[in-house]
Amino acid sequence: MKYFLLLASCLLFLASDLSAQVIGGELVKLEELFTKGKFEDCAYKAETFTENEKYRKSPEPYLYISMCYYEFHFSTDTKIKEYYKSALKDALKYAVKMRTYDKEANFYKDNSEYLDKLRQTCLEEAKALVDKKDYSKASSYYYKQLVKLDPDDAELLFVKGVCDALMRNSSEAYKSINDAMPLLNKKVEAGNYRAPKMIEPALADAFVNYSTLLKDQSYADSAKAIIMFGKILLPMDKAVDEQYKKFGN
Secondary structure (H helix, E strand, O other): OHHHHHHHHHHHHHHHHHHOOOOOOOOHHHHHHHHOOOHHHHHHHHHHHHOOOOOOOOHHHHHHHHHHHHHHHHOOOHHHHHHOOOHHHHHHHHHHHHHHHOOOOHHHHHOHHHHHHHHHHHHHHHHHHHHOOOHHHHHHHHHHHHHHHOOOOHHHHHHHHHHHHHOOOHHHHHHHHHHHHHHHHHHHHOOOOOOOHHHHHHHHHHHHHHHHHHHHOOOHHHHHHHHHHHHHHOOOOHHHHHHHHHHHO
16 A cells, blocks of 8 residues: 555656646646657647747747757657757757747746756767867857857856867957956856856866967967966866866976
8 A cells, every 4th residue: 555655656746747847838738748748749839839929929939849859859769860850959049049038037947957958968969079179060059059048157158269269260259258257257256166067078178178279379378377267167177187287387
């Protein structure tokens, strides 16, 4: 009997977790489709809402489309994978649209769990592109859009700027890095700074790559200053520490 009650409570918890797909939403039809795993139908129906004058500027349908495309990205169905080749990029694109219409940031705040998963996946994909030196795709596919989703994220802005610098987009790089550095400095000066765990790998790569780029361009002092700042922000990162030791002597 106890086992049955425990199982029932677990199933009830699971069901309640699945039903709350978009927190704060009111479009029941979209919720039903998404909960049943009918992601293509949900995405199509959500698109029709965006064409409706009443919901065209509502953040909710865009968030559902984003979530559906995120599911497509991880689908094991070969037809889905083939048809939605840019699913992750589209998931991010629609999340940005959601943020555009979410004037009070209510959907953004209430659905942070999904958005964090989306960020994490996009950052991993971007890092893989950076590792392959495909800076153009890393920036245009992910970093630029992530900055639009979170324009106040200083760490992300710096990472995006370094990626632009690596692809020799000097004007964009200068603007992003120039905007990010004072914000990062302010965070450090406030005391007890700790880089958000999600961005740490990308941030470490950015400091290492940017200091190397500056050194290669004969800006040795600037290169040393950048990696020293990276050491302050990421004192326990091995890659930053190794790069710091190279410039410290």
